[in-house]
Amino acid sequence: MIELLATRYAYALMFVLLGIGLYMVIASENLVKKLIGVNLFQTAIFLFFVAVAYVEVDGEPGGSPVVPATTEPAAGDLILASPLPHVIVLTAIVVGIALTAVGLALIVRIHAEYGTLREDTLREVRADE
Amino acid sequence: MSDVDLLPALLVVGPILLATVPVLLGLRYDRTGWSVALGTTLGVFAGACYLALEVYSADGVNREIAVIHELGGFSQPMGIELVADTFSTLIVLLVAGTALGVLAYTRVGGPRGNTFYSGYLLLVGGLLGLSMTGDVFNMFVFLEIVGLGTYALISSGDGPESAFAALKYLIIGTVGASIYLIGVGFLFMATGHLNMHALGGEIPGLEGQNLQLARAGFAFIFVGFAIKVAQWPLHSWQPDAYQHAPDGVTPLIAALVSTVSAYALGRLMFTVFGGDFIAATPYAAAVVVTVGAVSVIAGSTLAVIQTDVKRMLAYSSVSQFGLIVAAYGLLTETALLGAVIHLIGHGLMKAGLFLAVGVIALGYGARTVDAYAGLAQHRPYVAGSMAVLLIALVGIPPSIGFIGKWYIAVGAIEAQSWLVAGVIFLSTMLTLAYVARLLERMYFTPRSALESPRGTAGTEPGPAAAGGALTDGGRAMGATAGRRVTIGMLAVVALTAVIAVVLGFSGDVFTELLAPFIESAELEVSP
Numbered sequence: 001m002i003e004l005l006a007t008r009y010a011y012a013l014m015f016v017l018l019g020i021g022l023y024m025v026i027a028s029e030n031l032v033k034k035l036i037g038v039n040l041f042q043t044a045i046f047l048f049f050v051a052v053a054y055v056e057v058d059g060e061p062g063g064s065p066v067v068p069a070t071t072e073p074a075a076g077d078l079i080l081a082s083p084l085p086h087v088i089v090l091t092a093i094v095v096g097i098a099l100t101a102v103g104l105a106l107i108v109r110i111h112a113e114y115g116t117l118r119e120d121t122l123r124e125v126r127a128d129e
Numbered sequence: 130m131s132d133v134d135l136l137p138a139l140l141v142v143g144p145i146l147l148a149t150v151p152v153l154l155g156l157r158y159d160r161t162g163w164s165v166a167l168g169t170t171l172g173v174f175a176g177a178c179y180l181a182l183e184v185y186s187a188d189g190v191n192r193e194i195a196v197i198h199e200l201g202g203f204s205q206p207m208g209i210e211l212v213a214d215t216f217s218t219l220i221v222l223l224v225a226g227t228a229l230g231v232l233a234y235t236r237v238g239g240p241r242g243n244t245f246y247s248g249y250l251l252l253v254g255g256l257l258g259l260s261m262t263g264d265v266f267n268m269f270v271f272l273e274i275v276g277l278g279t280y281a282l283i284s285s286g287d288g289p290e291s292a293f294a295a296l297k298y299l300i301i302g303t304v305g306a307s308i309y310l311i312g313v314g315f316l317f318m319a320t321g322h323l324n325m326h327a328l329g330g331e332i333p334g335l336e337g338q339n340l341q342l343a344r345a346g347f348a349f350i351f352v353g354f355a356i357k358v359a360q361w362p363l364h365s366w367q368p369d370a371y372q373h374a375p376d377g378v379t380p381l382i383a384a385l386v387s388t389v390s391a392y393a394l395g396r397l398m399f400t401v402f403g404g405d406f407i408a409a410t411p412y413a414a415a416v417v418v419t420v421g422a423v424s425v426i427a428g429s430t431l432a433v434i435q436t437d438v439k440r441m442l443a444y445s446s447v448s449q450f451g452l453i454v455a456a457y458g459l460l461t462e463t464a465l466l467g468a469v470i471h472l473i474g475h476g477l478m479k480a481g482l483f484l485a486v487g488v489i490a491l492g493y494g495a496r497t498v499d500a501y502a503g504l505a506q507h508r509p510y511v512a513g514s515m516a517v518l519l520i521a522l523v524g525i526p527p528s529i530g531f532i533g534k535w536y537i538a539v540g541a542i543e544a545q546s547w548l549v550a551g552v553i554f555l556s557t558m559l560t561l562a563y564v565a566r567l568l569e570r571m572y573f574t575p576r577s578a579l580e581s582p583r584g585t586a587g588t589e590p591g592p593a594a595a596g597g598a599l600t601d602g603g604r605a606m607g608a609t610a611g612r613r614v615t616i617g618m619l620a621v622v623a624l625t626a627v628i629a630v631v632l633g634f635s636g637d638v639f640t641e642l643l644a645p646f647i648e649s650a651e652l653e654v655s656p
Contacts, residue, residue, distance in 0.1 A: 022304070025300060025304060031296065034300055035300070038300055038303050038304060038307075041303075041304060041307055042303070042307050045307055045310050045311055045314070048311065048314050049314055052314055052317065052318050084317070084323065085317070088266055091266075091270060092269075092310065095269075095270060095273045098273075098277060099273065099276070099277065099299065099303050102277055102280055102281065102299065103280075103296060103299050103300070106280070106284055106292050106295055106296040106299065107296065109284070109289070109292040110289065110292050110293055110296065113289030113292065114289060122293070126290070126293075
């Protein structure tokens, strides 16, 4: 168990972050905090992809080579890191920023209309109308 | 690379690039958005038709006759490709046609403004990309583009409620897309591929740990899409989003966004994982069928008790998509064919129904089931079209709703899944329950009988939801001057009703068109 945590701590951390993010989305009454929860949730996934890209070669940690430069690699050939997970994380970060921006814009509008950011207060205000 | 190969890329890139034009022109001119959107969607529709001609006139295995565009000239498995095969081309046609039809409503019915049409084009481009992408990560990006467009369009409604509905959808939808992304991560760990075709070739041969990874990936992908497709109990965003979106936006969202997500789920289940993988994974098919079946019952039951017509139709979407997901889970060729037909049919019918709801809100001022009283007498055309669409939704022949349900039911019996067969029967009864309630109001309750529900005593009962003061002539001229029912709106609603009936005779056509895709899905052959 301890050994698993020591070698696979990135994955464990990812699930902890996922849990915290999801908990914030569900439990927090404040809309901004909900959005932060969504962001945390996404960040956990970025961590997951970065962890996937890190591969040990022959038990030697430190590199992430998964794609050989030639189709049939010989012993001393150049080995490249797979660029895909990093590209995925970069793209996902951009997508995440766009979503956060739209979400914040909506929150600004909700605040302007109702004067509150708390969901429980919002529920009361909307029930009154 | 021939000219046709460029078409998929143009269909996706065109609307997205042109989405910037209304905003730019808006700096100088006030109302150019609609014209730009019309020009673009016309072009997209023409392109989609040409693509369909090209794909369906060819003979051969699914992948051979598909029009494939490799983005940037990088070939798979490394590059991203856009694939227009027999399945995705149908969805592309549906997206292009619906987007064109909805424009007929928004020209006068609103919402207006150049930013609205920027969002509109962004959404159309995203939907086309989502339909044609051949790469699982690219699918995530398009899922989010579609999401962004949808959130922006929903929040363009007048009231503050629409902003709240959009935020709710944003938070739930983003979590759903992120869960899908985790699934993609697991698949990537298991195979090292992101291309759907390469994944489809790799997954059947997986063993040991990698097989477990792929199964975990399937679980995450299914849950992620259950949120996007609005399956019970993850549907809670959908009724609010449909109800509070502007009337001109709901048809587009209801007909396309969930439909294309459900298409994407089918694409992943049958092109990436394949029927054999799902059948070999313990409980996978059973879970898919159960989620679908429960959604059918829960959605229909909730629809029966709604008073707002838009909300009622939104819950009806939950149940109809439940039917499609359950059909996916049956893993027979007939059921899959039924699911695809129902996907198209439901999109068409919901587009027509929500357009009719918008027209009625504009011209008659009615939004609740009770306020629809006497509609048939005062607005015979729109009431007639809506009645045809509602009856088609129940699944009474001849209509597209019937053949979809018929194939799914036959598939359920072939798979000896009596649960699904029973659920289809029950759902038809429940659909009839809420449809009949509306029809009874429209045709058999006189208008004067409703004075009580939203007590605006005096001249006309119209609750004046959108249009303001109404006159008996049917042309509403009120506070929001100029918003009236045009011939174009009525024509589109009537046209949808006609198509829904005519397609009721097209079971064989669909069977023939989709045969290459169905064969490629590795399913049990019908006995």
